[in-house]
Amino acid sequence: MRIRPIAEGDLDELQKIARETGVGFTSLPDNREFLSDKIAAAVAAFEQRTPVERRNYFFVLEDEASGELAGCCAIESQVGREVPFYHYRLGTLAHSSVQLDLHRTIDTLFLSSDHTGDAEVASLFLRPQYRGKERSHQRNGALLSMMRWLFMAEFRDQFPDKVLAEMRGVFDERGKSPFWECLGSHFFPMDFDEADRLTGLGQKSFIGELMPKFPIYTPFLSDEARACIGQVHRDTRPALVMLKQEGLRWEGYIDIFDGGPTVEAYIDDVRAVRKSRCCRVEIRASDEPPPARPRWLAASTVMADFRAAWVSHGPDEEGTLTLSEAEAQRLGVVAGDSLRVLDTEETS
Numbered sequence: 302m303r304i305r306p307i308a309e310g311d312l313d314e315l316q317k318i319a320r321e322t323g324v325g326f327t328s329l330p331d332n333r334e335f336l337s338d339k340i341a342a343a344v345a346a347f348e349q350r351t352p353v354e355r356r357n358y359f360f361v362l363e364d365e366a367s368g369e370l371a372g373c374c375a376i377e378s379q380v381g382r383e384v385p386f387y388h389y390r391l392g393t394l395a396h397s398s399v400q401l402d403l404h405r406t407i408d409t410l411f412l413s414s415d416h417t418g419d420a421e422v423a424s425l426f427l428r429p430q431y432r433g434k435e436r437s438h439q440r441n442g443a444l445l446s447m448m449r450w451l452f453m454a455e456f457r458d459q460f461p462d463k464v465l466a467e468m469r470g471v472f473d474e475r476g477k478s479p480f481w482e483c484l485g486s487h488f489f490p491m492d493f494d495e496a497d498r499l500t501g502l503g504q505k506s507f508i509g510e511l512m513p514k515f516p517i518y519t520p521f522l523s524d525e526a527r528a529c530i531g532q533v534h535r536d537t538r539p540a541l542v543m544l545k546q547e548g549l550r551w552e553g554y555i556d557i558f559d560g561g562p563t564v565e566a567y568i569d570d571v572r573a574v575r576k577s578r579c580c581r582v583e584i585r586a587s588d589e590p591p592p593a594r595p596r597w598l599a600a601s602t603v604m605a606d607f608r609a610a611w612v613s614h615g616p617d618e619e620g621t622l623t624l625s626e627a628e629a630q631r632l633g634v635v636a637g638d639s640l641r642v643l644d645t646e647e648t649s
């Protein structure tokens with residue numbers, strides 16, 4: 302399995318993935334023209350033809366044996382530069398009366414665009430047949446999620462100080478979002494799917510304009526809606542676990558439609574950004590069977606034709622990484638090239 306930038310020829314496969322993503326997966330609506338534009342924008346980003354603050358790097362995970370796309374992920378260099386990027390921030394208002402000797406604090410949602418200019422990791426999706434439960438030895442989900450930190454560490458000067466991720470919120474068994482039903486639907490007369498589709502197509506700001514701007518006291522929401530605040534969709538839990546392991550935290554920002562949490566960090570504080578390092582490649586003649594659970598992640602140090610994959614060993618004390626022929630080919634390197642590596646099991 303290897304990661305590479307998306308290419309023009311991937312449109313059919315990307316559309317298949319878009320159909321599989323399901324409710325609340327905003328960034329991949331099943332719209333061929335949109336997906337085609339997304340690919341073109343990504344190709345231009347990897348070729349560094351777009352300004353650094355407008356780059357949407359879109360990666361795919363490719364099954365070398367079948368040529369099939371197993372999944373995808375993305376990094377947006379800066380959000381909210383073209384259209385406003387809204388959240389609700391969960392804050393506290395204190396209400397007190399000295400005369401009555403009463404002091405109350407009430408949770409309140411404030412409309413914000415505090416994350417304007419931050420980078421975003423997004424669009425993390427692995428087809429079900431490639432997920433942990435089916436093929437636990439391959440750590441495909443971790444490869445997709447974590448390779449983005451190697452990319453950001455390598456091209457650090459092209460990213461801002463902070464990074465965020467918006468997580469899919471909670472939906473009931475009928476696919477309805479209790480948060481949307483209680484809040485958004487009063488201001489925008491359509492179901493969540495339609496609002497989410499418009500958002501994915503880039504029209505979130507226009508919907509955002511119509512959402513309530515004054516602070517919302519959460520006791521006015523239904524119990525079901527309140528219970529969604531900061532909670533994620535079942536299928537998104539592994540994605541959140543992986544981000545938290547890298548040090549991203551929920552600071553009280555939520556999605557204005559489904560209440561899903563936004564997690565964030567300073568890029569320089571992200572564990573994998575801090576721990577990854579460059580090494581020089583050597584090639585060995587013999588092949589060995591891959592380890593039962595790969596721990597070393599390697600990625601290109603060049604942007605055009607970027608690659609990332611698991612490798613069976615880490616670098617030695619001199620910083621030399623010895624790869625098998627197959628690994629070198631997978632990563633598009635020859636002896637003497639450099640790669641960025643990460644020990645994914647190294648803690649803190």
Ligand SMILES: CC(C)(COP(=O)(O)OP(=O)(O)OC[C@H]1O[C@@H](n2cnc3c(N)ncnc32)[C@H](O)[C@@H]1OP(=O)(O)O)[C@@H](O)C(=O)NCCC(=O)NCCSC(=O)CCC(=O)O
Nearest residue numbers: 422423424425426427432433442466469536537539540542
């Ligand atoms: C998120 C992924 C790609 C993850 O892939 P897998 O399911 O194969 O993951 P996995 O290898 O089984 O697990 C990854 C890590 O999470 C841990 N883990 C797995 N399941 C867990 C659970 N239920 N609760 C807590 N932890 C769990 C494992 O220990 C593992 O770490 P170790 O390997 O270290 O043991 C997939 O589940 C998926 O496509 N989900 C549906 C789409 C989705 O909701 N995507 C997120 C949307 S939100 C978004 O895109 C923004 C976030 C982002 O871009 O990162």
Ligand SMILES: NC(=[NH2+])NCCC[C@H](N)C(=O)O
Nearest residue numbers: 327328423424467469556561
């Ligand atoms: N609250 C939400 N539903 N946010 C969107 C989450 C999905 C994911 N971050 C994406 O890029 O599509």
